[in-house]
């Protein structure tokens with residue numbers, strides 16, 4: 321059966337509700353600590369099915385597969401249990417960062433305001449033994465600002481450098497995996513080098529926050545709550561591992577749905593949880609109300625980069641972005657006209673069907689776009705497979721519609737308006753053009769050799 325998100329002609333992905341055929345993998349045990357019977361033991365037996373993963377499972381090596389499956393509730397409980405033991409040398413500071421696209425899921429599912437959902441989720445996690453709960457919006461601020469600057473630089477050198485344009489967004493690991501393993505050199509030089517919000521949050525927690533707290537990075541266990549399983553694969557990338565400390569920027573990704581499973585298994589309702597203000601990376605200061613970026617169904621890369629480029633390159637202030645739907649609502653275009661000429665042409669391409677159409681144009685040399693915000697999930701991140709599926713594996717459209725309403729109602733804050741971001745550029749990153757910015761906020765994407773069958777795609 322050909323699945324929505326598969327990139328191969330013959331897809332080996334199985335339907336989530338077809339459990340009999342799905343391959344399930346027991347979580348590997350890094351040590352025996354969690355074999356002990358304790359209060360978390362019964363919660364830890366959930367299995368991840370290969371079919372839960374958005375990326376094509378045939379593209380995963382067995383080692384990657386094993387490490388992805390380690391990132392589940394069981395690993396989270398292993399750390400919680402470790403922290404209860406007498407041997408304090410093994411204790412970890414447990415930090416959880418929550419993606420902004422996960423909060424509308426909790427708000428819609430439990431009929432809460434998004435601010436209440438954030439505080440109750442924080443209260444629940446802390447009741448389990450989590451020390452710090454962060455919001456990853458600040459990491460998205462950095463990611464957008466770096467993407468904006470990179471786009472302007474690429475635009476300015478477009479006539480000297482063959483691969484400067486188009487630029488493709490880099491925040492979606494489902495898209496990145498497809499680009500690196502299937503599309504390879506056709507696309508990889510065009511991918512923006514700014515790290516995704518998840519991985520920038522990893523740098524902030526294991527770098528900035530660790531330094532503030534006088535902690536070595538490996539003493540922090542960093543969990544991210546995200547809308548999809550692909551984020552687990554992203555966390556494993558070699559670029560995001562520091563050998564010196566034997567430490568990943570993100571140690572474990574749990575989907576929003578996996579968090580709800582923990583609540584259900586502990587018989588906890590969000591409505592009964594005490595509200596606790598979300599922490600910030602800056603000492604005792606707590607986060608205020610939840611804010612989001614422009615862009616109703618994504619982190620807003622297209623809108624922010626478009627407005628920034630219009631101003632920087634053409635001196636035009638764009639107040640409101642007008643989308644033109646192309647083939648469907650998941651393939652839209654935005655243009656800037658100046659003196660009767662189209663000077664900027666951006667697109668949003670969500671879902672693999674639209675991505676494939678976009679790539680077909682690129683292969684035929686008929687590509688008109690300067691920038692494309694590419695997301696693997698139709699509808700964007702709110703529709704991530706880790707939060708919008710019903711128990712039988714079907715998309716929960718009613719819930720998604722509520723989540724979209726919740727998300728759209730969150731106030732927008734420009735990344736430039738975050739004073740902490742500006743301060744961190746100066747105090748921690750040594751200026752906006754520093755080597756440290758490149759090392760901390762950027763990465764590289766390149767073609768990954770695959771077997772012949774994976775490349776056997778006819779466009």
Ligand code: SF4
Pocket residue numbers: 374491492493494495547548549550551695696697700701702703704705
């Ligand atoms: S578009 Fe889907 S796969 Fe990509 S980051 Fe968002 S939720 Fe994950």
